[in-house]
Amino acid sequence: MKPFGYVRATSLADAARAHGGRPGSAYLAGGTNLVDLMKLGVERPDTLVDLGGLLSTEVEATPDGGVRIGAGVRAADLAAHPLAGGRCRVLAQALLSGASAQLRNAATTGGNLLQRTRCGYFQDVSKPCNKREPGSGCGALDGVSRDHAVLGHSPQCVATHPSDLAVALAALDAEVEVTGADGTRTVPLDGFLRLPGENPERDTTLRHGELVTGVLLPPGAFGVPSRYRKARDRASYAFALVSVAALLETADGRVSRVALAFGGLAHRPWRARVAEDRLLGAQPTPEAVRAAVEAELAAARPLRDNAFKVVLARNLAGDVLGRLAAPRTV
Incomplete structure (x- = not known):
């Protein structure tokens, strides 16, 4: 070291x-x-x-009915907190599916969002990696790419973001609170985590010196049927091949609200806006759900080893949305 x-x-x-x-x-x-x-x-x-000792470990209600989660809140505490995981199923499920119980007792909310990819080429300093050493190349492009991105990647990087929590937060329209020398600002999660583009070494839009001090959940994050499901190589302590976070609410047999986010498919959680637009106002039949998800995944560009992720994502999303659309889903 x-x-x-x-x-x-x-x-x-x-x-x-x-x-x-x-x-x-x-x-x-x-x-x-x-x-x-x-x-x-x-x-x-x-x-x-x-x-x-500097980062807040508090989960607090905000005046507008939302919730502020301090960046120092541990994953295990957040999953069980009555203001957060205790009343938001997708958040609790995502937290409890990540890492081991021991790590959940240590890992912080801010650190969870800032964790770096588990791409084997990034973690092996003997291999080329533009994220670790800009300009050195991307070993995964012509190498083993089973765990890598199928959406939003670039010739510079095909790594995926490892966080389960971030996928749930993407579906919940969370904002990230960051603090630096110029004060505090809030950034939508989609604007905080980056796609790789030409600068894959930058995972976030943080400015040098800024740090994450909290996460803000809007009032609409609560009281809506939601679910998180994760497909992985083993039942515990494994990162997602594909994961799905979804919220779905119906009125008079039609979708009145829907949010869908994928993990394991891109450099950041992938908010499925195309699928959401197709489902909003429609009857959530299996056929409508499948067509909406397929429209979203039409943009996928699988690599040599990971075309299975497209099928897996379609099936997971169909299952999760189907369960949420079923009567008496909670």
Whole structure:
């Protein structure tokens, strides 16, 4: 491991100054992803800025009826919290399907969103990876691509985002609260996590020195039938091959509200706007659901080893939406 400096920040403003003034710095919160990548030599920060005790661990109701989740809230606590996972099924299911129980007791909400891809070419410093070393190439393009993206990828990168929580938050129209030297701003999740484009080394739109301080859920995140389902290689402690987060509400036999997001298909959670537009106002029959999902997945560009993901995504989404459309679904 490369030697590094260590700063114990005394406030968020102090942390932002310490990080912003050091180009090679990194924030340390739960450390469940960063420390592993440092051991592998993938992350090589000059300085760690410790956020211990600075990030909010509170889940609070907001004046508009929504919820603010502090960036320091642990995954296990969020899944069980009466204001969050306790009344939002898709959120609880996504959290409980991620990692192991031990990691859920340590991993923070902010760190969950900021975790880096588990692409084997990214994690192996002997292989080319534009995300780890811009300009070195993408080993997965001509290599083993079973776990990689089928939507939104570029010639520079075909990695996927590993977070389960982020997929649920995408379906819930969550916003990310970020704080830096210039103050605090909120960013829609779609505008926070990036597609790779020409700069795959940038996972987010964070400016240097900014940190995630919270996640905001709108009032509409609650009281709507929702569900999360994840397909993976083994039943525990495995990242998604494909996952689906969905909300669906009907009135007079027609879809009055729908949100659908996929995990495991792209560099960030993939919000299925095409499918949603087709379903809104329609009767949620199996045929209508299948046609809507197929229209969304028509943009897929599978690689050599992962065309199965398109079929898997179609079937998972059909199952989840079908269950939500069925009478008495909760």
